[in-house]
Amino acid sequence: MSSDVIEREPDIIITGRRVVGGAAEGEALVTRETISGWGGVNAMTGTVIENRHELKGVSFANKVLVFPGAKGSSGWSGVFHMTRLAGTAPLAMLFNTMTTKAALGAVVTRVPTLTDFDRDPLECIETGDRVRVDGDAGTVKIWKAIAAG
Amino acid sequence: MVRLTDAEQAMCDGTQGPAVAKAMDLLIRYAEALGAESFVETNNVAGVPGSSTPWLKQYYAEQGGDYRAVFSHFDLDSDETVDVPRMNAFSCHLQGGMDPNLWREQGMSEEAHDNFVSDEKDVATHGIQVLKTCTPYIAGNVPVMGEHCAWMESSAVVFCNSVIGGRTNCEGRESTSAAMLAKRIPDWGFHRTEFRRGQHSAQVQVPVGDVFEWGLLGYWTGGTVDDTIPVLEGQLGAPSLIRHKHFGAAAASSGGVEMYHMVGITPEAPSAEAAFGGARRGERFVYDAAARKRTWESLNSVGSSRDVDFIMLGCPHYSIEQIAEAAYLIEGRKVHANTQLWVFTSRAVKATADACGHTKVLQDAGAYLMTDTCSAISQAVPKGTKVAGFDSAKQTHYLPAIMGIEGWYGTLSECIDAACTSRWEGRLS
Numbered sequence: 001m002s003s004d005v006i007e008r009e010p011d012i013i014i015t016g017r018r019v020v021g022g023a024a025e026g027e028a029l030v031t032r033e034t035i036s037g038w039g040g041v042n043a044m045t046g047t048v049i050e051n052r053h054e055l056k057g058v059s060f061a062n063k064v065l066v067f068p069g070a071k072g073s074s075g076w077s078g079v080f081h082m083t084r085l086a087g088t089a090p091l092a093m094l095f096n097t098m099t100t101k102a103a104l105g106a107v108v109t110r111v112p113t114l115t116d117f118d119r120d121p122l123e124c125i126e127t128g129d130r131v132r133v134d135g136d137a138g139t140v141k142i143w144k145a146i147a148a149g
Numbered sequence: 150m151v152r153l154t155d156a157e158q159a160m161c162d163g164t165q166g167p168a169v170a171k172a173m174d175l176l177i178r179y180a181e182a183l184g185a186e187s188f189v190e191t192n193n194v195a196g197v198p199g200s201s202t203p204w205l206k207q208y209y210a211e212q213g214g215d216y217r218a219v220f221s222h223f224d225l226d227s228d229e230t231v232d233v234p235r236m237n238a239f240s241c242h243l244q245g246g247m248d249p250n251l252w253r254e255q256g257m258s259e260e261a262h263d264n265f266v267s268d269e270k271d272v273a274t275h276g277i278q279v280l281k282t283c284t285p286y287i288a289g290n291v292p293v294m295g296e297h298c299a300w301m302e303s304s305a306v307v308f309c310n311s312v313i314g315g316r317t318n319c320e321g322r323e324s325t326s327a328a329m330l331a332k333r334i335p336d337w338g339f340h341r342t343e344f345r346r347g348q349h350s351a352q353v354q355v356p357v358g359d360v361f362e363w364g365l366l367g368y369w370t371g372g373t374v375d376d377t378i379p380v381l382e383g384q385l386g387a388p389s390l391i392r393h394k395h396f397g398a399a400a401a402s403s404g405g406v407e408m409y410h411m412v413g414i415t416p417e418a419p420s421a422e423a424a425f426g427g428a429r430r431g432e433r434f435v436y437d438a439a440a441r442k443r444t445w446e447s448l449n450s451v452g453s454s455r456d457v458d459f460i461m462l463g464c465p466h467y468s469i470e471q472i473a474e475a476a477y478l479i480e481g482r483k484v485h486a487n488t489q490l491w492v493f494t495s496r497a498v499k500a501t502a503d504a505c506g507h508t509k510v511l512q513d514a515g516a517y518l519m520t521d522t523c524s525a526i527s528q529a530v531p532k533g534t535k536v537a538g539f540d541s542a543k544q545t546h547y548l549p550a551i552m553g554i555e556g557w558y559g560t561l562s563e564c565i566d567a568a569c570t571s572r573w574e575g576r577l578s
Contacts (some may be wrong), residue, residue, distance in 0.1 A: 020183045034375065034405065039525060039547040051451060051550045071376055071405035074301040077321030078197075081223065085208055099376060099405065100318040100338060103182040107175070108226045108323050113182075 010132070010141035012124050013080050016094070016114035019022050020106045025132040026091040028125045028142075031055050034097075037105060038075025046088030049110035064131040065090035069097030076101035081108040092133035094121045094140060114138060151180040151335070154188045160331055167231040168221070172327035175226050176335065179413040185335035192332060193298040195241040195285050195305065195313075196325025198231040199224055199233075200268050202246075216271035224326035234564050235276035236329040241290050243274050244466075245281045246527050248519040249496075255519070255529040261337055276327065281521040282495030284394065285465040286313070294416055299328040303407070304398035304465045304543065310408035312393045314416040315533065316340050319407050339408060347410050347419060347424040349374050350432035353383030355438050360395050360471075361540065361560040362386075366436060367396035368542040369444040373405030373434050380410045380424040383436075388414045389469055390406055398465050399542035410473055434478055445577045448542055449550040452573070456487070459534040460568040461524050461548070462561070463493030464541035469501045472518065472560070476507040478565040484515035485571040492516060493523045516568070524548055538575070539568045544575070 033039065033054050040050040046061035061083070070076050083089040093113040095102055106113035112135030121140065125131060128145035161177070163170045180188065199220040212218035212230045245263055247257045251275035257265075273279055282288045283302050292298050292315030293427045300306050300317040309315040318338040320328070328334045338344050351373065357366045370379055379400075388391075388411070400406035410418035410571045420423035462475060475492060484490045492511060494502065499520050502508045524530050525547045528536065536555040539545045540563075545561065559567075559575030567573045 004524075018185070022179075036402075039402075039551055049550055069376065069405075072303065072402055074303050074306065076320045077323055081226075081323065085205075089421050097182065097376065100183065100320060100324070100335075101405070104321040106177050107178050107182050116184075139446055 004139050008143065011144045012142040014117050014119045014121060014124055014140045014142070015029070015138050016118070016140065017048040018138055019113035019115050021135040022112040022131070023134045024064070024092040025130070026062060026064050028066055028127055028129045028131045029055070029058065029060050030066040030122065030125055030127045032068060032122055033067050034071040035067050036072030037070065037079035037101065038073035040070050040072055040115070043079050043082035043088065044086050059088065060090045061088040062091055064092045064094065064133060066094045066125050068122065069095050070099050070101035070105060074101065074110065077104040077108050080105040084109050094133065096122070096123060097121065115126060126138050151177055151185055157188060157333065166234060168225065168233050169330045170223040171227040171231055173333070174391045175293045175323060175327045176331055176333055180335035180337070183335050183337045185337035186221070187336045188333040188334055189297045189336045189340050191297045191299045191328055191334050192238050193290065193292055193296060194304065194325050194328045195243050195290065195298070195300040196320065196329065197243055197301060197322050198275070198326040199271060200242070200245060204263055206264070215519065216268065220326065233275060233498040234562060238329050238332045240329040241278045241280045241285050242526045243280065243285065243305070244268070244283045244523065244526050245296050245521040247529070251517055251519050254517060255527065256532060257529070261436060280495060280497070282497070283523070284468070284495060287390070287468050287498060288495040297334070299325050299334040303324050303401035304394070305402045306407055307397035307409065308393060308521040310339050310345070311397060311410070311415050326415070343426070345408060346378065346426035347380035348377040349379050350429050350433045352433065352435045353381055353385055354435055355441055356384045356386065358386035359560070360391055363392040364395040364399045365441060365444050367399030368403045368448060368546070369436055369440055370409065371400035371402065371406050371558055372407065372444070374404055376405030376407070377431070378408050378410065379406065380418065380421060381541060382412045382421060385411055385414065391471055392430040392467050393487055395469070402543040402546045405430050420422045426565045442577060448545050448558040451545070452536065453557045454536045454555060455573040456558045456572045457538045457557065457571060458488055459531050459537040460488065460490045460492070461493070461537055461539055461544060462564060463542035464525070464539065465496065466521055467492060467494040469498050472498065472502045472507045473505065474561060475565065478507045478562060479514040479516065479569070480515055482569045484568050487571040488568050490516035490568040491524070492518050494518065494520055496520045525551055528552065530554070536573070538564050538573050539565050
């Protein structure tokens with residue numbers, strides 16, 4: 001992604017509620033399927049391993065992970081916590097459905113995280129888009145990878 | 150912002166020591182992430198406090214690499230190492246990493262076993278009850294209706310909320326470890342009555358009679374309602390502990406179900422109206438013969454070879470009733486030379502199985518009755534396993550994904566037959 005893209009005004013800005021503060025910017029990885037932590041993610045590689053998941057085999061390491069919410073085992077936070085230690089954590093997280101798994105997972109992963117958006121991030125963001133997440137301001141700035149035309 | 154009582158503020162200020170202050174710090178960050186406004190008090194906490202792999206200890210080597218370091222930095226998400234006192238709440242350790250006696254058979258190294266022994270000593274020293282099971286409710290910790298708990302383990306959480314009427318969210322390792330010290334957990338979600346009401350209706354239109362069928366229905370339910378609260382009505386057979394156990398575990402793994410209502414069966418659903426807190430709402434889903442068949446096919450889509458190497462029973466940990474049934478089915482038979490049969494339970498239940506002679510019957514047949522863990526938790530399967538069979542939808546969901554093996558879901562009877570013949574003959578009747 002060339003730097004002039006980032007200097008351009010964002011194509012879309014959405015706002016949400018802070019889950020974890022801080023700011024980060026990077027490429028989006030979007031899934032419409034909820035993510036299982038323990039048993040669904042290999043923390044050492046940040047890769048989704050759940051059978052039949054649309055992201056199976058894909059790593060979220062250093063991506064802005066955009067997903068509907070968390071599911072499955074209560075080991076969710078522990079696995080995402082491990083991704084921080086292993087250096088495979090997402091850069092930031094945006095999710096729609098608040099659960100204890102996702103909240104605690106975001107807290108211990110310590111990456112900027114938002115929820116409760118004015119517009120559904122799953123509708124606004126596609127994999128490959130450039131995204132800047134400001135957890136404290138509650139904003140998500142989106143630069144589309146493929147300009148709308 | 151979360152409101153603190155004077156007692157909670159005092160904990161933050163360090164009056165109960167640095168570990169409790171760190172616990173409160175984490176719980177406040179967690180409460181704010183959730184949007185909770187206050188805490189509830191809890192004196193029933195179940196988690197996996199401080200247990201760690203050698204990798205984790207190595208990671209914290211500079212901080213001492215011991216229980217104290219792991220508990221401080223990982224469990225309490227603290228940037229400082231603090232002294233960890235005896236826990237303040239009634240605290241239980243859920244499943245662990247290996248069988249205390251059969252760890253060699255599970256393929257564990259001496260080093261891993263030494264680490265296990267050392268962790269368990271620390272767990273006990275810190276006043277954490279060593280239940281070592283995913284089913285605390287059949288091993289010495291049965292909540293009562295309305296009790297505020299802080300539990301991990303999705304299958305135990307769904308059982309506590311739905312079957313008992315206890316109140317817990319699906320907590321994680323860090324929140325339970327903090328709650329063991331602070332006796333607090335955010336007042337959010339299932340602690341609140343309005344949150345516990347049904348969101349969708351599920352009509353059961355085929356008879357659901359045994360553990361296999363309850364597991365199948367649970368797997369369908371989770372896949373259908375995702376992480377919402379279903380209200381099931383219709384042709385549900387007589388409820389029992391093991392039917393609920395397998396239903397809930399399956400629903401929690403295919404979706405994120407943390408509570409369900411069954412009209413006329415579960416305690417907060419004397420009627421559909423009570424379950425929904427008013428009129429039926431949400432969507433109306435139907436479980437019929439086609440849905441049942443689709444669910445079975447989906448679960449069994451990770452199986453292709455019928456030559457099974459491994460039968461794993463005890464997910465969630467077997468009750469004494471299930472161990473007895475397995476023992477009766479295999480008595481006088483032998484596990485096939487190409488296959489292994491491992492049955493998992495808690496230490497408390499195994500003590501009863503030993504007394505009843507079930508452990509010996511299983512041993513004589515060439516099977517193992519193991520405690521503490523399961524194949525998925527400890528990533529332990531017999532060497533060379535390619536194809537496994539289960540009577541648990543949950544384990545069929547997880548183990549093939551984790552270990553890269555094939556898997557089949559069937560009845561206990563099909564599993565025992567497969568263990569003794571090395572052939573999977575499971576069919577949907």
